[in-house]
Amino acid sequence: MSDSEPTEEEQQNMSPEQVAELQKKNCVFCKIMAGEVPSHKVYEDDKMMAILDIYPAVKGHILVMPKKHTQIMPLIPQETLSHIFKNVKYLSRGVKQGVPSTKTTIFIANGGVAGQQSPHFLFHIIPRDNGDGLDNFNPPTKNISQDELLEPLKSSLTKMMQSQLQQEGKVLAQPPNKDDLAKIIDQNPQLKEAIINNPEQVKKEMETNQKLKLLFQGVNIDKLSDILKQIETAKKTLAEQEESTKKEEEAPKQTLPDKKKENKNLLDNITNMFTK
Known part of the structure; x- marks a missing residue:
């Protein structure tokens, strides 16, 4: 690929690998990590970097990103993702103490519809205090039936976890x-x-x-x-x-006395009284 930017027609004919390479070439965060664009770096190791956001929501707002260019979270190598998730909590504590602030919001916009504006995957760590005016993190609640979502969502999540665990040679318990x-x-x-x-x-x-x-x-x-x-x-x-x-069904039935025989015996007894 030449150093000049490809035309729109050329971009449409690119392979997915070529598109990814072009995005990486134009990614401002990759340029920051390469030292081509200045930034205020607050942390760096072999897998990730954290910088101050140049358009912060509040003072101390930092961005945490993988060093390898990756657009969305599912594409991040597992080892890198585990490393970032493990250490973000420590960066969050550092932000609280360094600003200082009462709490922090750790925010991920995974995909354009979710609010992701960068072609490079990011964690936002935002210091929080009472009355800071950041109300967008408190979306309004809706009355939505959970019954119609329960089974399809449960099935989808189970299949996804089974697939991932199979790749790791594990079984979902x-x-x-x-x-x-x-x-x-x-x-x-x-x-x-x-x-x-x-x-x-x-x-x-x-x-x-x-x-x-x-x-x-x-x-x-x-x-x-x-x-x-x-x-x-x-x-x-x-x-x-x-x-x-x-027991009631098996018990012998009690026979009732025969009224005719009883009456006959009585008459016979009376007759005998008068014939003697």
């Missing part, structure tokens, strides 16, 4: 759903008895037993214990009622 959990409990009488009679011991075991912890993730053991007690009581009552009904 998920807690069972309610039906599966009910089957597991029903097939393990000792576990059921422990939940019913000693829920505190079960909770204690969960602290050290990872399988139990995963199995009952998000489950209130005390409530589960109460529910199981109610179910067992209902089962016992139903069994007693069925046993009582069965």
